[in-house]
Amino acid sequence: MIGQSYDCARIRPVERSGLLSVRPGRLPVLGIGAALLLLTACQETGGQGGSSAQGAPSAPPQGVTAVILHPHPVPVVTELPGRVTAFQTAEVRPQVGGVIRDRLFTEGQPVTAGQPLYQIDPASYQAALNSAIAAQQKAEAATASAQLTVNRYQPLAKEKAVSQQDLDTAIATLRQGQADVAAAKANVETARINLEYTKVRSPISGRTGRSSVTPGALVTAGQTTSMVTVTQLDPIYVDVTQPSSALLGLRRDLAAGRIQGAAAGQAEVRLVLEDGREYDRPGTLQFSEVTVDQTTSSVTLRAVFPNPDGLLMPGMYVREKLRQATDPNAFLVPQQAVSRNSHGQAIVQVIKADGSAEARPVTTDRTQGSKWVVTDGLSDGDRVVVEGLQKIRPGVKLAATDLTEEQFDQRAVAALPSSTQPAR
CATH class of the missing domain: 2.40.50.100 (RNA polymerase II/Efflux pump adaptor protein, barrel-sandwich hybrid domain)
Structure with missing residues (x-):
């Protein structure tokens, strides 16, 4: 028997009257001791093969890109629809x-x-x-x-x-x-x-x-x-309507100290024209109505804009970006970093100290350019994943490339077509 090889897969030990027998026709009749020795060797061999399969090396860390976020003073900008109104109109008789x-x-x-x-x-x-x-x-x-x-x-x-x-x-x-x-x-x-x-x-x-x-x-x-x-067109008025509920919420935030109000006469206003372009001359908020329209539950706000070129004409539909206050501790998060969970809640992937990612719920207030203004859920210095979100798995370590907010913005500008890049 020594020196011979046997196919362990063909050995079928069965218990028959307390004796171990082998299926006939496959192996020569062996002694009980030799058979037991052969079975033990096969079992040891099989056990080593199983442990080898279970001990496979773990996957390497996944490469992602993260932005290190810090709070910034962010203006509270409200975008409202409005109409252009002449500064003065005289009907000559x-x-x-x-x-x-x-x-x-x-x-x-x-x-x-x-x-x-x-x-x-x-x-x-x-x-x-x-x-x-x-x-x-x-x-x-x-x-x-x-x-x-x-x-x-x-x-x-x-x-x-x-x-x-x-x-x-x-x-x-x-x-x-x-x-x-x-x-x-x-x-x-x-x-x-x-x-x-x-x-x-x-x-x-x-x-x-x-x-x-x-x-x-x-x-x-x-x-x-x-x-x-x-009709006098320079300067010119733009009248917009703001829901009274939004105005009440703004005043509550001002009273609670969560935001800082704009000084009187210094509320900056920007316009978006009907073709989607932004008007290049800012205006100022002149006054707000003291009564609420009963039919629309809104308040009329009037801003005045310079109009030396006559681009703004009475009756034109515009959208007005009104800077009514400033949030001193808001975070600007790139939009691609924000997703939604099954409950519809906004979440971001934050890299923890051990290198894994944590899905953290955040509160998104509004957009500013290509970023979300996040007012709750983040802390100073958080590393938020902006590229490679599809590589994140529970418990998987991440090899993150950290960027500052300025570096990320520069990369975003460099990725734009040359025709759309801002002039230097």
Whole structure:
């Protein structure tokens, strides 16, 4: 038997009447001692093979990229829909009646305050002024004659050369003449004003709209239809509505000290235009309504923006980014680092001290650019996985490449197409 090899897989030990036997036809009949020795050797061999399979080396650490986060003062920005409103609007109407002789402006072009827009035929008003001037001169002449009479009667009355009644009459005539002169002067001024009104002037500086009248048209004083509308576009207003519930929440956070309010007159406002681009000139919040609209439960906020190029036009729909306060201890987490669990709660993978990852729930308040503003769930110095999330398994060690927030931002900018990278 020594020196021979046997196939252990073919040996089937069975218990039969207390004796160990081997399936016939496979191996020669062996002694009981030899059979036991052979079975023991096979069992030892099988045991060593099992322990070898179970003792396989563990997987190497998985490579991921993490960002080391720190709290930052983050502005509390509210994005609200709104409409552009003109800073000033003037509907030009005639103050005297007549026929339009000339239009003195080009439609759609800017005009200045006091610039003539229309010329109404002034002939009748010039004649009225001349008549008023003549009436004034007549009254002044009569008054001068009455004054001479009074001057002559006063010494004669002292000498009893004329009666006191004659003197009193002369004085009354003088005073009546002086009143006539004053009335004549007023009539002259009125005629002069009406003549001036034949030049229809712009009451404000701005841009003209369409003219509703043409030369030859008859207009009347106080008519309901305006001749043209002048709109001031620089600066310009943007009116937005904010839900009263959001305003209450903001005030609660301010009162609790969780955020810091913007100083009066310094609340910065940005605009996003209808095509998705951001308006390049910031505005300031001017005022907030003191009442809530009962139909919409919202409060109207008004901001003023510079508009030298006339890009903003009344009636345009915009979205306003209103900076109402500042959160002094918020975290900016890249959006790709935030996922959702089965309950819909936002989570991030934070690398622990032993090198494994921990799924930590966080509170996301809003987005700022390509990052989430996280207000709860993170601590200063936390390492949050941003690349390689699919490699994370429970208990698996991670080989993390740590980046600062600045380094991550630089990498993100470098990955953008050259046409979209910010100018340096």
